[in-house]
Amino acid sequence: MGLERSGTTGANDAESSVAARSGDDGSPVPERHRTRRWRRVLVSTLITAAVVVPLSAAARPEIPAPAPAALAPPTAATLEEAYTANRADAAEASRMAAAHGDRHRAAADRSLASPSRRFLAFDGRGSGRATEVIGDLARAGHVAVLVPGSDTSIDTYGRFHKAAAALYAELTRRAPAHDRVAVVAWLGYDTPGTVSTTVTTTGRAEQAAPRLRAFVRELRGVVGDGTHVSAVCHSYGSVVCGRAAAGLDVDDLVLIGSPGTGADSAAALRTRARVWAARGSGDWVADVPHVSADLFDTTIGFGTDPVSRAFGARVFDAADAGHSGYFTPGSTVLANLARITLGETSEVTRA
Template structure:
């Protein structure tokens, strides 16, 4: 008698996959991966700045450009040509840096647009593998958003984009990318940035957080009571909260995932292992989470800010408050 090959029922396959994931993650936590560490190029400490406000903004920009130029000279003296080139670009006369720290993997907060006079401000919060060594692609995303905001903004509406590389992001292939640890370290810094923005911007300015990939975990850890108007999650593995209500924010929360984004296949689990929270909970684009889902087209994981894309168009509409124009899948 011919018999059909044995097939595991779907629920057993799901349990098997979850068990395998748990075993792999546990091994990663208990037995950390050893890898070659990139030699750290020295750099001067950050510039000393007066408290940020509209009146001190130009002074802060100038001090941080000077600091970046000094970091470039130090990197060149240590034969790190790539870092020196990045630092030199950031020290250019057209760059507006709210913060710069060339030490280690590097931190920088850059402004595109007239921040002090902006009616609408977007803060980009990056995900894994973002550092000074890869800053060019993050800057390109911020520049694409700024152009799209300028294109879509009604007459008289002024916009600004803040590219916030304000924390040490995890590597995509690492143990840290599966846990909330880096996000918890980053959260106070993101809150401090929003406090600074409220001191700099005009009264009533609308501030949106656009959080990509692991950056959405940072936004989730920062959201409680944060003085922002919208939080948009793209390519998110989760926020660490089970629902929008769990974020305890007054902001409107949005979520999107492109059809070609591999993060769709990341299991949406959360567990405490050896004092570390592994996984990020409910899928933000699922109805159970409760976010306002919007269309991202066929975006891959790194393509949400691609010019002409549905995701970039909708993100700009969210920032501009054109919520009725936001398209949905």
Template sequence: MGRPRTDVPRPPAPAPAPRPRRTWRRLLLPPLLTAAIVVPLAGAARPDIPAPAPAVLGRLTPAALPSAYEANRADAARAARMAAAHGDAHRAGADRVLAARSRRLLSFDGRGPGLATEVLGDLARADRVAVLVPGSDTSLDTYARFHRAAAALYADLARRAPTGTRVAVVAWLGYRTPETVSPAVATTDRADRAAPRLRALVRQLRALTPARAHLSLLCHSYGTVVCARAAAGLDVDDIALVGSPGTGADTAAALRTPARVWAARGSDDWVAHVPHVRADLLFTTVGLGTDPVSPAFGARVFDAAGAGHSGYFRPGSAALANLARITLGRTAEVSRG
């Protein structure tokens, strides 16, 4: 007998069974569960920073603004001393900066992550007012970054405003923002709690500014969710949504606002990769819905060029220029995206 043949072709191996297609829910669930466990434990490691209760102020009027600013600066100074005694030098420094005589604090609360509303410009005489609503990870500890955005906008407005037009910017850290890596950032819950506060601020600003001053809400990141939840019937002229992960609404019309609704996203903004969906998950609704820069949403999309997620208020940027034009009511000059 000859040697057995070794070159007989083997039958092809059966093709592997197709893997089930991974849905966005499978992709989203593990990080949400991880964040639900890790983030609360990380936050629990840092005790609350002591601070005095906010100053008790009477009804605010334009004439009472200087007294309100002074009372809130005094609170910030006391909070700085308490934070220093507590051993938190970073918070003490942040509070101390806000206590400077040049700062105009409409409100201040140094407890916990902290809250503050700051005015840049002469609010009582302003014809054009922009309210900045921040997104996640904004607190008194990171307030300097938020203030730089407000200061850049104020400088751009002052430069572009026609002679005789007075401008003001209100930096509103008026709610406890979610952490970027947390379950809260994927739901509207935190925004639903913040919305009544924003509505109250708008009513207050209408009482403090000249009749029919032009009022714009400029909302960033998770702040766009807050603005959307507060928008129904709100007495503002423009709402601009920048770097938005979604608003919890399917369309601009669903916001039920008489204001013009604008939206922009820079080409270098990572939020473009956030799934624009909503689904019931873990006893809550996760996801923030339609992309505000999509045609389906129906906002007026404007140019933000190559802005990254934190670059919409960068001096000299297309996004900042367009936000200033919106605030000034120069809508025909807004470059479209």
């Protein structure tokens, strides 16, 4: 549930959805039968992933990288120090990956070491973690924290950066001349694989939630309480935001392309933030079953659909966006994300 997914898989999802709604003779299937069928599909997926994922993971050896720089929590005065230290770490990680024979990771790390990049955190070990700033964070009056979904790593970081850069460009275009804005691309957790046992449970999100809360607390130490901060949470990232919501110091919590949050309603998130949700008509997540089942001593699925009336979020227009299209320049949904981040809530077009 990351920024991309193949069209073939989406077509299969749509076919499965039609099958789940109709019997062999085309007659409607009762809701309880559909739920049982989706549970069987989830079990089948988990069993397949339990075999496939360990084998695929074992095919790639661990990539060496330096330990993250030991830095104090950032302040407006120490941002440049953090940026410099993390660029140096990325450069060293690139050299180590190249010596290891992994040219793809070496190139990815090298791009992050560019003098134009600004990282509050960088860890090139394993799949990698990074927190990047786009814009003048110290003086920003409006900040969007972008939380990614599955299959986001240092190896695929380019597409995550592209999404964050698109949102920043839209914000700068719409912001009043005296307002400064920033986007923070927060890859602060180990995202699940799209085809894996972890992507159907809240496990990774539970691990990520305290990290996200802690990061936003540190962010407030840089920008101050008067800055408007929005968490923009895509796909599985919305599960992370859902688990972090209670105690997450943001003004707006925005769920896009969400499979669910693990909560039954926006009220159950126990957040003071305004809760928004959107899903484009071209997004395959619409065909994901919004159920929750206890299987193998864990909970599978994420419950109520965030764009449903029952959930109670402020649903806004995402037009025909596909799952990887929420940050497309010129799109309806990107314009609405910018309006929310800028606090222009009355200008947001509703679905």
